[in-house]
Amino acid sequence: MDSKEIGSGSSGADLLREIERLRAEKEELESRIHLLEAQIKPRGAAEDKSGSCSLSSLSCSQMNGATISCLSPEMIHRYSRHLLLPDFGVEGQLKLSKSSILVVGAGGLGSPVAMYLVACGVGCLGIVDSDIVELNNLHRQIIHTEAYAGQSKVKSAASSCHAINSSVKLVEHREALQAVNALDIVSKYDIVVDATDNLPSRYMISDCCVLLDKPLVSGAALGLEGQLTVYNYNGGPCYRCLFPTPPPSAACQRCSDSGVLGVVPGVIGCLQALEAIKVASAVKIRGRSPACLICGENAAFTREIFQSFDYENFTQSPMSDKSSEKLNLIPESSRITAIPKSMNIPLSNLEDKLSTIHSALKQAAQDSGKCASLFVVCRRGNDSQRAVDYLSKNGFPLAKDISSEKLNLIPESSRITGKEYNEIVNTGEPHVLVDVRPVHHFKIAAIPKSMNIPLSNLEDKLSTIHSALKQAAQDSGKCASLFVVCRRGNDSQRAVDYLSKNGFPLAKDIVGGLQSWSQDVDHTFPSY
Amino acid sequence: MTEEPKDTCDVIGSQKTNPSRDKDLAPYIKIKVLFFARARDLTGSTELCLEMPDGSTARDCMNKLLIEFPNLREIYNSMVLALNEEYAPESTILRNKDELAIIPPISGG
Numbered sequence: 109m110d111s112k113e114i115g116s117g118s119s120g121a122d123l124l125r126e127i128e129r130l131r132a133e134k135e136e137l138e139s140r141i142h143l144l145e146a147q148i149k150p151r152g153a154a155e156d157k158s159g160s161c162s163l164s165s166l167s168c169s170q171m172n173g174a175t176i177s178c179l180s181p182e183m184i185h186r187y188s189r190h191l192l193l194p195d196f197g198v199e200g201q202l203k204l205s206k207s208s209i210l211v212v213g214a215g216g217l218g219s220p221v222a223m224y225l226v227a228c229g230v231g232c233l234g235i236v237d238s239d240i241v242e243l244n245n246l247h248r249q250i251i252h253t254e255a256y257a258g259q260s261k262v263k264s265a266a267s268s269c270h271a272i273n274s275s276v277k278l279v280e281h282r283e284a285l286q287a288v289n290a291l292d293i294v295s296k297y298d299i300v301v302d303a304t305d306n307l308p309s310r311y312m313i314s315d316c317c318v319l320l321d322k323p324l325v326s327g328a329a330l331g332l333e334g335q336l337t338v339y340n341y342n343g344g345p346c347y348r349c350l351f352p353t354p355p356p357s358a359a360c361q362r363c364s365d366s367g368v369l370g371v372v373p374g375v376i377g378c379l380q381a382l383e384a385i386k387v388a389s390a391v392k393i394r395g396r397s398p399a400c401l402i403c404g405e406n407a408a409f410t411r412e413i414f415q416s417f418d419y420e421n422f423t424q425s426p427m428s429d430k431s432s433e434k435l436n437l438i439p440e441s442s443r444i445t446a447i448p449k450s451m452n453i454p455l456s457n458l459e460d461k462l463s464t465i466h467s468a469l470k471q472a473a474q475d476s477g478k479c480a481s482l483f484v485v486c487r488r489g490n491d492s493q494r495a496v497d498y499l500s501k502n503g504f505p506l507a508k509d510i511s512s513e514k515l516n517l518i519p520e521s522s523r524i525t526g527k528e529y530n531e532i533v534n535t536g537e538p539h540v541l542v543d544v545r546p547v548h549h550f551k552i553a554a555i556p557k558s559m560n561i562p563l564s565n566l567e568d569k570l571s572t573i574h575s576a577l578k579q580a581a582q583d584s585g586k587c588a589s590l591f592v593v594c595r596r597g598n599d600s601q602r603a604v605d606y607l608s609k610n611g612f613p614l615a616k617d618i619v620g621g622l623q624s625w626s627q628d629v630d631h632t633f634p635s636y
Numbered sequence: 637m638t639e640e641p642k643d644t645c646d647v648i649g650s651q652k653t654n655p656s657r658d659k660d661l662a663p664y665i666k667i668k669v670l671f672f673a674r675a676r677d678l679t680g681s682t683e684l685c686l687e688m689p690d691g692s693t694a695r696d697c698m699n700k701l702l703i704e705f706p707n708l709r710e711i712y713n714s715m716v717l718a719l720n721e722e723y724a725p726e727s728t729i730l731r732n733k734d735e736l737a738i739i740p741p742i743s744g745g
């Protein structure tokens with residue numbers, strides 16, 4: 109490969125173009141390597157291109173150097189430590205190498221599942237996922253690397269798997285597994301691993317495995333906890349035997365809302381890989397429920413019913429954060445009560461309704477003769493943040509999220525912007541900055557010299573604030589001001605409201621919190 | 637993940653309210669209850685000890701817990717019980733020092 113010297117005078121745009129060109133070249137080379145490799149491998153030659161995972165070409169007679177054991181010398185060398193295990197041995201390895209496993213989800217659980225199954229020598233591994241790699245996935249989704257940020261998770265996972273063990277057949281399904289395509293995809297595999305992150309997918313995958321009689325290795329992880337179950341295997345139960353009724357959506361938080369310690373899905377995923385290997389190499393488990401609607405004695409669940417079953421509606425929760433349009437969850441709750449003159453655009457429809465928002469803003473501007481602002485509200489402030497994030501990247505950079513119940517909690521005079529606060533810092537004006545976020549948030553990042561008093565403790569810490577103000581005033585010989593900041597500017601308003609009624613009438617909050625601070629003032633300040 | 641084993645835990649039962657009852661006349665058993673995932677959020681504890689009349693079932697235990705923690709109803713229809721680390725139906729009769737785990741599904745990944 110010819111290398112090109114990149115001069116120090118190159119502009120950023122030149123470098124980006126060069127990176128693009130090299131990436132394209134690398135992809136082209138990789139695909140050529142794949143092709144050539146397929147020609148060398150005896151089993152690769154007969155491979156079909158339909159994305160199926162039939163391993164008929166792996167039969168012993170076609171194996172190179174077939175011995176009684178039916179393992180090639182390469183395989184014996186590679187998997188020698190498996191073969192040394194009395195309970196696994198050649199038989200276990202052979203069965204594993206003839207099995208095909210589908211991993212649904214290439215995230216925190218799917219990462220170790222896919223990596224271990226491939227490393228251990230599964231015959232064929234299918235990976236299904238429609239997501240793209242994001243940097244905030246990488247703390248737990250260890251199959252992905254920074255270089256793949258913004259690219260398909262399936263592509264990234266397949267590339268890692270190929271790098272680990274190029275003799276395993278990999279099938280990439282770059283789509284979401286849904287009732288409409290699940291039968292088709294799942295039927296091509298022997299075993300299914302549920303490594304998804306949501307409830308509707310779990311019911312859908314379990315039902316599908318019952319219909320197709322596939323064993324299902326299911327894992328889940330959240331926070332510091334995980335669950336592992338093998339369903340529909342050796343007369344064992346299905347997901348609905350255990351959980352016939354979906355829990356209310358409040359009871360099933362997502363990692364994106366509640367957080368997860370990176371290692372936890374890693375541990376569960378490793379256990380899933382282990383169970384999948386046990387099933388594949390046929391190395392036991394509670395009886396199914398006779399009353400189960402899906403796998404029970406009187407079950408009348410057909411493929412047709414499966415394909416038209418609305419799992420999101422059944423579980424009252426979305427299959428993905430970028431949820432599908434048909435989902436009717438948000439409108440229902442917003443019908444209960446709404447702020448006058450607010451317009452209802454469910455988060456799931458936001459993408460299609462940008463023009464509606466645009467027209468509404470135009471109308472508001474025309475009516476008033478002034479530029480109109482855009483605010484977003486939801487029930488608890490999570491979805492509105494997602495919406496603002498999306499809007500800000502799609503033509504509405506000034507959209508702001510508000511917390512539903514406290515619209516205009518404190519007067520404008522009690523607020524300053526991040527830029528104004530920055531001025532105060534730069535001019536050395538004496539002040540105290542109180543950060544009212546929870547302690548564990550404060551530890552992530554904080555404005556220098558701010559003092560952390562979580563909103564929940566504010567009542568007990570008034571004297572601390574008092575002393576700090578007094579100290580600042582003594583040091584400077586001038587009166588010191590009091591400012592309050594939080595993550596997004598809601599709690600700081602509540603704090604200022606409380607402070608103003610409890611001896612600190614001049615307290616001010618920083619509009620938009622640290623999020624605005626990071627956007628408007630200190631771009632190096634981490635947003636989280 | 638498992639918590640560190642504790643010798644003592646909060647006791648909910650009739651002993652507090654009726655310390656003088658005669659144990660021979662009304663035999664009681666002690667059940668250790670473990671709360672996982674959402675159940676822990678709703679009750680605010682990881683485990684507690686429950687005093688139940690001899691012959692009580694897992695369902696009796698649940699009924700007592702639902703009185704103590706009414707918001708457990710949120711997951712009551714979608715959880716499984718494990719008795720001494722094995723799934724068990726609500727009709728199972730409990731014995732002294734049994735460990736009953738309340739396990740709601742989690743869905744993250």
Ligand SMILES: [Zn+2]
Pocket residue numbers: 345346347348349350396397400401402403404
């Ligand atoms: Zn079932």
